[in-house]
Amino acid sequence: MGQIVANMAGNVWKVLVKPGDQVEEEQDVVILESMKMEIPIAAEVAGRVKEIKTNEGDFVNEGDVLIILE
Template sequence: MADILMPMNGKVIAVKVEVGESVAEDDELVIIEAMKMELPVVATEAGAVKEIKATVGESYQVNDVLVVLG
């Protein structure tokens, strides 16, 4: 099980996965906007998406949990 964390303060602009979806290591899960740049947040390991805590348009702080893999 892995928590995918917000790498820096910013806003979620897209969620690219759904609960139950299988992902591989380095697959894009969420796109964030930080410091006027769009950055992908990727899976740190292969697994299935158990929970999506990120909401498009919401701002998050560094180390907030965005996605839970299992």
């Protein structure tokens, strides 16, 4: 079980996975938009997406949980 967190503040531009998806280590799962740049957020560990804690368009702060893996 693990969590994927935002590494910087920004708007959630796109969520690339859905609950039940299997993700691999280093796979991009969310794209944040900050300072007019798109920043991909990658999974640090492999796992299955249990829950998505954010929606496209939401503002997140550094350290906010984006996705929970099981």
